[in-house]
Amino acid sequence: MTDDTLDEVDFEYATAVAEKAMQSMAQQRVPPTPNNFHVWFKYSLGTSPDLRRAIDILIGNKRKFDATTNRGLFATYVGSRGADDAAAYGASQQLHSVMTTAKQFLTTAIADNHSQIRAINDVADRSEAGVDPKLLVESLMNELTKAATRATKLEMSFVEKTRELDAIRDSLSKSEERARTDTLTGLPNRRALDEFFRDAQIAAMESGEPLSAFLIDIDHFKKVNDNFGHGVGDQVLRLMAKALQERVREGDLPARYGGEELIAVLPGAGLATCRAIAERIRRAISKCHITRRSTGENLPGITVSIGVGLFQPGESMMDLIERCDRALYLAKETGRNRVVTENELASERAAG
Template sequence: MAQQSVPPTPTNFAVWFEYALGGSLALRKTIDILIAGRRKFDAATNHELYITYVAQAGADPFGDLPDQLSGLIETAQEFLNAAVTDNRSHIEALGEVSSEAAATGDPRAIIAKLVDELSKATARAATLEANFAATSEELDSIRDSLKAAEQRSNTDALTGLANRHSMDEFLRLAQIAAMERDEPLSVFLIDIDHFKKFNDDYGHQVGDQVLRLVAKVLQEGVREVDLAARYGGEELIAVLPGADLQACTAVAERIRRRIAEAKLTRRATGKEIGSITVSIGVSQFRLAESAEAMIERCDRGLYQAKRLGRNRTVTETELEPEAGAA
């Protein structure tokens, strides 16, 4: 902290203590990039580091294993212990046969004893194999269930887009990559115009249909490397790694026009419903800023678009000065 002229405040100390511990790979990478780029750790940068990596640090999503998986591991351990015990018993039995052979010298008795022991060993091995096969099937079932659960946890059920949690994680990694590679990163936020009117006039089912249509156009309008997500309510968001403000605005405008041209009809009657329009705000990532700060500029652009008449895109460069700002 002294080398980088960081004031020893409680929040700054919390950030650099976490950096020294190495518990957050994202924080370590971010600070290392800032140091390598000779970026000054001013009050704004220090605040963004604290808000992004310390104040909002959540619980580890990979905590305790599910009880079912833990029980399966215990069962497998029991099978292994049984196999070891059976193997010892088999060796001891063969040792007894060897001793009897040395004492009696009768080959028929020895052969009968060996056949009996081998038959028992084969039966035990078959039982153990069947148990392991059943356990393997159960493990496959658990793995499929966990995969499906992970998919559900990252997806918005109504629109099929990524959900807020998934978007937050994608954006965090995209910010780190943008700083490491010195590449742009942009975001645009969409809000459906007069969405409440669709719900009030036609019911929530039509409102949901409107939301799904806009989500479909958004998903089809971005690249595979981008992320389209439901941000909350009737707001959708797109994260575009590698895209600067101009490129991101072009994508947002193309999507806005496609939505305005789309036709929505009521499934029950086939009757066409009024046109759908959206307002969009666009911003580009600034070095070391928090995701919240970048999205806040999108939000301001979006609401400025609404004030100017809706059905338009406003970028951060077009923002009007905030009330009370110098």
């Protein structure tokens, strides 16, 4: 059963699932809000293995289902998947059309085979009746020729449909790649980031290993666009993306988050490791020299500010990014061209 069938389940079954969801929420002291109920109904229904694993891990670790955790579960596992569903539906329709045609070919082949068997049996019966052997041979050759002709046509049709299937597969592969890639920087986009984080989140909660992220913002990027044009701004973004992609570890995900902001998610990395990698990237970018392609003019140096955060079990990606963003803002406030971690946010509040 999938989410699409929720509206189609019978009343008794839906009621039983709802009661089970409410009991589980009461046991874990989860407030019965609409969003929370949606999460736990889906959990009780069993339609999302990832959601079940995440909640079971949280329960096993005796984690409290506070407002942050509940909001994270809803944002991560119940958010709209409309675009993905539409793409999957379109591919399904294409494949259904090809498979229907292939089924028709097979039906025709089976029917032809039966006709051929009947014709051969008829020749055998006529041979027993003493019909001229020459006529029998001619009849048999005629049937075999017809069968060979039909088989050749069917083979050609199957070859054509195989090509169509290959084309659909290639098209889907390219569409999937485009759908997951930012066209300007070539980095994974927000959709790919969401999917990667969802898997990394579950893995971190299962293993107990850390999961961290950092958010990068180009300092004074608006001045670059205003003074040199958006073409130069795009060139700077591509350079930042290249510097990021070349310096994260294998298994990390660098991505474009939006505007001039880039992000990296680092499975297995604690705050210190994540900060060290972010600092390496900051230094590399500060040493870059950018030349305006149209004139050969050397641009002023480019710097970035970076905010680093550590994932807390059960929270959503947005909660983690929000802390990275606050750390990034602190980096901007305290001089730019620096890396700030979420730990420094607490120090700043204490000092204030």
